[in-house]
Amino acid sequence: MESKEMLPDGIDESDEVYEHHRFVADSGQGLLRIDKFLVNRIENASRNKIQEAALAGCILVNDQPVKSNYKVKPNDVISVVMSYPPREIEIIPEDIPLNIVYEDDWLIVINKPPGLVVHPGYGNYTGTLVNALAWHFKDQEWFNADDPRPGLVHRIDKDTSGLLVVAKTETAKMKLALQFFEKTSTRTYQALVWGTPDPAEGTIEGHIGRSLKDRKQMTVFPQGEYGKAAITHYRTLEQLGYVSLVECRLETGRTHQIRAHFKYLGHPLFNDERYGGHQILKGTTFSKYKQFVENCFQLLPRQALHAKTLGFTHPDSGAYMEFNTDLPLDMAQAIEKWRAYIVGRDLE
Template sequence: MSPLDDDTDDIETEVQVPQTEARLEVALTADDAGERLDKILAARFESLSRARLQALIADGRLSLDGRALTDGSQKARPGLYQLQIPEPIAAEPSPEDIPLSILYEDAHLIVVDKPPGMAAHPAPGNYTGTLVHALLHHCRGSLSGVGGVARPGIVHRLDKETSGVMVAAKTDAAHQGLSALFSTHDIDRLYIALTRGAPHPDRATIQTQLGRSPHDRKKMAILKSGGREAITHYRVEDVFGPADKPLAARVACRLETGRTHQIRVHLASRSTPCLGDPVYGASQPAAAVKVLIESLGFSRQALHAAVLGFVHPITGETLRFETPLPADMAGLEAGLKAL
């Protein structure tokens, strides 16, 4: 099992480098109508994989008679289809001089406090400005290559819009050792979430099977069968608003496993998603909370990886790192307390 499949992070794909011209065109006829669009176009655009084609369509780069299409699963219709191909991206990320908040560093690993808005590694939509780019500059050649050229040193990930503590490996031995710890869940991971309402009871364990949603492949979902076991222990630390009907809450979530989007899905399953979550926060928060969020310009899921603890894979030293809420979440919490 790869530790990169065992973490709370964005559903991301490897960087794919198009090796083709800037624009492709194909005219479909009435005989083609009714076929699934991405399937028939993949057969026509032989230079592109179907996965690459689907990503380009989702990114709005396909048009039919000049009108943009974003759903590759729809049925094909007659007309002229044009596919815009972005400029090729370097297969290997280049170092970028991006400031890092470093909590710990030695010859084997580095621990940082990742800000919200920074992706962990290059992926479609995030080809620059990632943690990998910053680490390549800071570490200057001493970053483990086990993770591959697109994500050297990365052992686990956080969502792009989730802030908090991350560890990266500078040597292959450290990478393998940290990977083993994540695979066996021998990692102390505590997250702080600000939620819509408050989960009930105020302390519990959520244990489910988690996998990709059968309805939306970009989302994760609780499954009745299949998927992978996901366990989150949560505790309500504070509630905001009326005690009998809280408007919001501060919830500490300790991970026993770490599946993709685990905390976000589990909290949403209790009808208490992270405030600001654009994917799993289906309905609006209370009016006062909504006004507060809009006034602060808070536009991400309110989730922070506050604690990361582990045994150093090389020295055997017990390490534990804890960071406070970043300014945007701290401001949101202060506003909630004033409600």
């Protein structure tokens, strides 16, 4: 909609949406398709771009997403929302420790801890990964302090841990971004989910778009009437009674893709508050069991999701590189508690 850079393939995994434009139709407004209505009111916006925005659920009328053929009526309140804030944000370098897995002249691979926001946005203008990168790169000639997303090729949610690659040059950024867009990069995650997926290995397909009821939640639209196509391949690594450890391989990179897909499958991620996994969904009614799960929630106070491996072709050498990380302590400890619980239950 505006002359801002968009990450490829919908890889904009942020939790918030921001209003960029707002219009109120006149009381005498005649019926007019919303794409025609907006193309005459937003500078440099093509009708095709507006139609794509509507398909992604970014065009709201009276706070509800509409399709591009919606007819604007008198007094309609029309909003255009995006996953990034409308104003430019000053990037302040901050000395925040980075867990650097690999670094050379073209890129840096980082193991992001849970709780760290990737880039500044509403409510998080400091203390982000981008602020940490600005500090790390501040003495480099190529670093542009005015770039709100220096080198970002993809993102992961605040409370998801794991691997991210950041480009150091425009050429590296372009080549890496193209790999994500063309689905030639490799990304696998591990997640702890409620229940036992059946079948134990499979593929989840279904368009993902913002919920028609809750703009902060993503929903699977199996008929593809909203959102964008999303594909997640999974296999069960370990059954732990009432939860399972699964491996997920992303073919696409939609917002909250794994979280939304597993809720759709009927197996929300363990302690994923936004998608209902923070409640006891499987198990017994015994108070001892309830206390055990609450202890696990306290040990792992976030969705149980970790970006474990990341592979791509190096933008300069052309060599394939793949990185692997251990599960973070909170997730590893929660899994161990479930293993111990299963052993104890079997011995009773």
